[in-house]
Amino acid sequence: MAISNVDGQKVWQRRDRNTQFKIWFAWFIGTAVFMWCWQQISAATTWQFFWDAPRIAADIGGRAVPPRWSYMDKLWEPLWDTLNIATLGTVLALMMAVPVAFMAARNTTPSALFVRPIALLIIVSTRSINSLIWALLLVKILGPGVFAGLVAISIRSIGFCAKLLYEAIEEIDETQVEAITATGASRWQVMAYGIVPQVLPAFAGIAVFRWDINLRESTVLGLVGAGGIGLQLQGSLNTLAWPQVSLILLVILFAVVVSEWVSAKVRGAII
Amino acid sequence: MLRLKKLTKIYKTGDRALNDVDLEVPTGQVLALIGPSGAGKSTLIRCINRLVEPTSGTVELGDVELTGLGLGGLRKERRRMGMIFQEYALVERLTVMENVLSGRLGYVGFWRSFLRKYPQKDVDEAFRLLDRVGLVEMADKRADELSGGQRQRVGICRALIQNPSVLLVDEPTASLDPKTSRQIMRLIVELCKERELAAIVNIHDVALAQMFVSRIVGLKLGTMVFDGTPAELTEGVLTRIYGDEDWSETIQKVEDEDEMDAAQ
Numbered sequence: 246m247a248i249s250n251v252d253g254q255k256v257w258q259r260r261d262r263n264t265q266f267k268i269w270f271a272w273f274i275g276t277a278v279f280m281w282c283w284q285q286i287s288a289a290t291t292w293q294f295f296w297d298a299p300r301i302a303a304d305i306g307g308r309a310v311p312p313r314w315s316y317m318d319k320l321w322e323p324l325w326d327t328l329n330i331a332t333l334g335t336v337l338a339l340m341m342a343v344p345v346a347f348m349a350a351r352n353t354t355p356s357a358l359f360v361r362p363i364a365l366l367i368i369v370s371t372r373s374i375n376s377l378i379w380a381l382l383l384v385k386i387l388g389p390g391v392f393a394g395l396v397a398i399s400i401r402s403i404g405f406c407a408k409l410l411y412e413a414i415e416e417i418d419e420t421q422v423e424a425i426t427a428t429g430a431s432r433w434q435v436m437a438y439g440i441v442p443q444v445l446p447a448f449a450g451i452a453v454f455r456w457d458i459n460l461r462e463s464t465v466l467g468l469v470g471a472g473g474i475g476l477q478l479q480g481s482l483n484t485l486a487w488p489q490v491s492l493i494l495l496v497i498l499f500a501v502v503v504s505e506w507v508s509a510k511v512r513g514a515i516i
Numbered sequence: 517m518l519r520l521k522k523l524t525k526i527y528k529t530g531d532r533a534l535n536d537v538d539l540e541v542p543t544g545q546v547l548a549l550i551g552p553s554g555a556g557k558s559t560l561i562r563c564i565n566r567l568v569e570p571t572s573g574t575v576e577l578g579d580v581e582l583t584g585l586g587l588g589g590l591r592k593e594r595r596r597m598g599m600i601f602q603e604y605a606l607v608e609r610l611t612v613m614e615n616v617l618s619g620r621l622g623y624v625g626f627w628r629s630f631l632r633k634y635p636q637k638d639v640d641e642a643f644r645l646l647d648r649v650g651l652v653e654m655a656d657k658r659a660d661e662l663s664g665g666q667r668q669r670v671g672i673c674r675a676l677i678q679n680p681s682v683l684l685v686d687e688p689t690a691s692l693d694p695k696t697s698r699q700i701m702r703l704i705v706e707l708c709k710e711r712e713l714a715a716i717v718n719i720h721d722v723a724l725a726q727m728f729v730s731r732i733v734g735l736k737l738g739t740m741v742f743d744g745t746p747a748e749l750t751e752g753v754l755t756r757i758y759g760d761e762d763w764s765e766t767i768q769k770v771e772d773e774d775e776m777d778a779a780q
Contacts, residue, residue, distance in 0.1 A: 424605035427565055429594035429622025437630050438618050442609040
């Protein structure tokens with residue numbers, strides 16, 4: 246805030262000269278860095294490929310149309326697998342995430358010194374690794390197939406669900422908990438009456454949100470052999486069967502749109 | 517009979533919220549606790565049912581010393597102490613009936629309460645209480661659909677269904693309009709009389725306290741500075757509790773309102 250005195254009149258400006266200069270300088274640095282990066286990238290680009298790209302894309306596009314509709318016969322089963330991976334993976338993840346969340350929330354943790362750090366570690370470690378990488382690992386351990394994908398999805402989701410849930414638990418209204426405690430309720434009753442009703446909407450929201458994400462993620466798990474429609478996608482890409490690729494992409498798009506619709510409905514119903 | 521002896525609470529921050537408070541509340545007496553914000557009124561109430569752990573001193577309810585109890589014993593004794601809150605503290609997403617029945621949690625096992633299979637006599641009592649406060653049609657509504665005054669009535673039912681021998685009431689009218697405040701205060705006092713309950717009522721509104729209760733205790737910075745009848749609450753006393761201010765209007769107004777009430 247800058248107020249200066251000009252001829253006995255108080256003049257107000259949003260920023261004083263120093264701040265103004267700092268902001269200008271920050272913009273200058275930012276622009277310079279951007280230009281430099283641009284130059285680096287353009288030097289490293291093979292421009293032949295770049296100028297060629299529209300023609301290749303048009304070529305692939307041309308080969309991909311029309312989609313090979315008859316291939317759909319072979320897609321129903323992997324599609325069902327994909328849906329199962331997403332749904333069961335989410336359910337499994339939620340079952341593990343709920344206790345972790347209660348252990349991680351400051352107001353419900355049994356011990357802020359010992360248990361909470363462990364719970365937070367579980368959350369961070371499961372969250373930080375992408376489900377595709379989990380799947381790569383698990384395919385080696387469990388062998389290829391739907392089960393590896395399911396476990397990959399559920400492990401990746403624990404951290405996500407537990408983090409959102411424990412934040413919801415920490416934001417509850419403590420006076421409601423106090424009131425239930427004051428009636429002489431046991432610890433579990435306080436949980437069931439004072440805390441659970443308050444976090445239930447958040448829980449349902451998190452569940453459908455994560456299910457929605459998991460459906461997308463499970464469509465690519467097949468790329469590393471963990472079951473689902475990604476397996477067909479990879480096979481079709483490798484054999485340059487473009488009409489099949491376009492059909493699979495359409496099917497994935499359709500599945501995602503449906504999942505969006507379902508989660509929107511569910512969220513609307515519970516709030 | 518509720519007896520506090522040399523009750524002291526020092527918070528971790530070093531704030532001395534209660535300072536050697538000695539207080540006896542005989543059965544059937546409704547006592548108003550007044551004092552400025554931060555005087556320790558809420559702390560005092562919460563030290564009785566140990567939502568806040570007192571630092572030293574004792575609290576006795578009947579012949580049980582509450583301050584020495586373990587967790588199980590404390591839970592059992594909490595059933596005898598009903599609590600009513602400033603912001604109602606109902607579980608917003610549960611129904612009115614569930615909120616009232618939650619007052620029985622101390623008597624009912626976990627699974628019964630979890631599955632909402634309360635004994636029929638508890639349900640009967642819940643309906644009787646809701647009827648008493650005029651909310652029987654609301655039993656199936658969710659608590660967040662009610663108005664402030666209605667919510668506080670549900671809060672009262674929840675406290676009473678515990679079948680308590682003492683009521684701890686924390687600013688019951690602070691979030692209510694003047695008319696509803698009076699109705700709620702009147703209801704609390706009536707119910708205490710019906711059931712011969714001792715009650716401690718924290719209250720900001722001095723005039724309202726004078727209207728309804730027979731004994732007033734003044735708290736200032738954690739120390740009791742006044743204990744007497746509403747009539748003894750003079751300008752001098754109010755200055756002692758709250759500090760310098762022109763109190764003549766406050767006291768004058770009470771008499772006016774009493775006359776208005778009498779005229780109605």
